[in-house]
Amino acid sequence: MKKELPMVLATIAALSVLLSQYFFAINQLGWLDSLDKVYNMMAALAIGLGLVNLTVVHSGYIRRKREHWWASVVLLVCLWGYTVLSLVLGNDHAFVDWFYQHLIVPADSTLYGMVSFFITVAAYRVFRVRTLEATILLASAVFVLLGTAPIGDVIVPGWSTARQWILDVPNTGGMRGIIIGTYLGAWATALRVMLGLERAHLGGAG
Amino acid sequence: MQALLKIDTRLIYLLTFVVVAVAVLATLGLPVRVTPPTKALYDFVEKLPAGTLVWVGMDYGPGSKSELDPQVVAFFHHVFKKDLKVVIHSMWTMGGKIGQELVEPIAAQYGKEYGRDWVNLGYKPGNETNLRLCTSSIKECAANVDHLGSSLDHLPLMQQARALDKNTFGLAITFNTGTPGIREYLAIVQAEKQLALADGTLQMSVPEDIPFFQSGQLVGMFPGVRGAAEYEVLVGVKGAAVKAADGQSLAALYVAILVILGNIGYLTARRAATAQ
Numbered sequence: 001m002k003k004e005l006p007m008v009l010a011t012i013a014a015l016s017v018l019l020s021q022y023f024f025a026i027n028q029l030g031w032l033d034s035l036d037k038v039y040n041m042m043a044a045l046a047i048g049l050g051l052v053n054l055t056v057v058h059s060g061y062i063r064r065k066r067e068h069w070w071a072s073v074v075l076l077v078c079l080w081g082y083t084v085l086s087l088v089l090g091n092d093h094a095f096v097d098w099f100y101q102h103l104i105v106p107a108d109s110t111l112y113g114m115v116s117f118f119i120t121v122a123a124y125r126v127f128r129v130r131t132l133e134a135t136i137l138l139a140s141a142v143f144v145l146l147g148t149a150p151i152g153d154v155i156v157p158g159w160s161t162a163r164q165w166i167l168d169v170p171n172t173g174g175m176r177g178i179i180i181g182t183y184l185g186a187w188a189t190a191l192r193v194m195l196g197l198e199r200a201h202l203g204g205a206g
Numbered sequence: 207m208q209a210l211l212k213i214d215t216r217l218i219y220l221l222t223f224v225v226v227a228v229a230v231l232a233t234l235g236l237p238v239r240v241t242p243p244t245k246a247l248y249d250f251v252e253k254l255p256a257g258t259l260v261w262v263g264m265d266y267g268p269g270s271k272s273e274l275d276p277q278v279v280a281f282f283h284h285v286f287k288k289d290l291k292v293v294i295h296s297m298w299t300m301g302g303k304i305g306q307e308l309v310e311p312i313a314a315q316y317g318k319e320y321g322r323d324w325v326n327l328g329y330k331p332g333n334e335t336n337l338r339l340c341t342s343s344i345k346e347c348a349a350n351v352d353h354l355g356s357s358l359d360h361l362p363l364m365q366q367a368r369a370l371d372k373n374t375f376g377l378a379i380t381f382n383t384g385t386p387g388i389r390e391y392l393a394i395v396q397a398e399k400q401l402a403l404a405d406g407t408l409q410m411s412v413p414e415d416i417p418f419f420q421s422g423q424l425v426g427m428f429p430g431v432r433g434a435a436e437y438e439v440l441v442g443v444k445g446a447a448v449k450a451a452d453g454q455s456l457a458a459l460y461v462a463i464l465v466i467l468g469n470i471g472y473l474t475a476r477r478a479a480t481a482q
Contacts, residue, residue: 033339033342035335036335036336040330040331040336040339043331043333043335044331046331047331091355092354100300100303105268108267108269109268109269109272112269112270112272116222116457117218117219119461120218120219120457120464121218121219123461123465124218124461124465124468125468128472129473145461146462148430149451149457149458149459150236150237150238150432150435150451150454151236151455151456151458154455160239164242167412167413167416168420171416172416172417175414175416175417179417
């Protein structure tokens with residue numbers, strides 16, 4: 001029953017969404033709206049569940065003095081500190097805002113900014129004219145790279161127009177194939193979940 | 207020449223920093239040519255009558271601020287210049303806050319009043335189902351509160367903005383970096399509700415998103431920070447994007463030079479190996 005009930009619920013919910021999307025008469029019954037409201041409520045509750053889960057997992061790490069356990073202390077202090085501050089003082093309080101402006105924004109931006117260093121080194125080490133295919137890839141990558149930045153048009157007027165053609169024609173053709181393939185795969189997975197053939201989401205029961 | 211194959215990684219990092227810093231500190235002012243996706247978006251907004259409602263999805267976190275903030279700023283200058291009304295919504299936890307701090311000063315500059323000319327619903331959990339709920343009732347999807355916790359019943363604009371559909375809004379745009387983002391908007395807002403949709407995205411997502419502009423599902427796009435620079439040129443606003451585009455120019459040139467040097471080293475080494 002532990003597995004069957006969630007499976008039946010998933011199938012009923014999936015069928016309701018599917019039928020509501022494809023048949024106007026069923027759409028008018030309002031099932032979709034009701035399900036959306038339930039999902040929204042569950043999503044809000046899931047944030048609380050996430051808080052509890054993170055706390056339990058990282059408290060365990062601290063208790064067992066696992067390697068880098070101090071990072072779990074930092075995580076829990078930040079997690080609960082920011083949550084309590086936001087709940088008590090309100091989201092817009094200057095003190096809460098200070099944490100956001102001086103901790104979250106710089107940390108997140110730094111992580112993203114570091115990518116540019118790695119990409120630069122990766123481009124230098126990986127792009128080699130080893131084969132014809134690699135040479136075509138290298139040439140188009142450098143072409144699009146310089147065409148994307150304004151400097152492309154300074155070096156050769158009209159460079160960005162040629163770069164736009166690469167994006168619009170060969171790239172769009174390839175991307176459409178990938179997108180259609182991805183959605184066919186997603187559709188097949190959804191069908192398996194709906195028919196009860198896919199059970200990994202029920203706890204790895206297979 | 208083979209030494210070109212072994213440039214120290216630390217030197218590459220250092221030069222990357224120097225190149226970008228130089229571009230940020232000294233304005234090069236390279237001319238920015240406007241590309242079709244940005245021009246299409248600008249033209250679309252330009253044709254919207256004053257008072258039209260625009261839905262803005264702030265679907266990104268602080269990590270993408272450097273690339274997406276200039277897009278948001280340029281877009282809001284245009285929107286407020288055109289006297290359009292805006293409802294902001296976010297499927298990302300920090301999106302509502304980012305939207306608030308970006309839009310407040312621009313709204314003040316154009317004399318726009320919160321609640322009458324623009325409203326920030328803030329972060330709403332639920333991803334695409336929340337978005338879908340907005341298409342039937344904004345009051346319900348927002349749990350009747352805005353970003354600041356005020357009841358939507360007290361905000362005059364929300365009497366007009368009842369549901370995210372084409373009868374209420376003239377345009378929806380999402381500034382996004384991933385999931386949830388443009389794919390959810392395409393499926394729900396564009397395909398289901400037939401509302402005109404635009405996309406503000408990172409440069410690296412442009413090849414993924416451009417097919418939707420080609421197919422006409424997107425009325426326009428901000429292709430990365432360059433898109434923001436192009437929009438600044440079109441709107442006539444001097445912002446951060448043109449400067450950022452200078453940084454992009456120097457960085458792109460630097461990477462291209464590195465790739466060329468690496469390949470000179472590689473070909474020299476290969477020739478030497480063949481000769482032996």
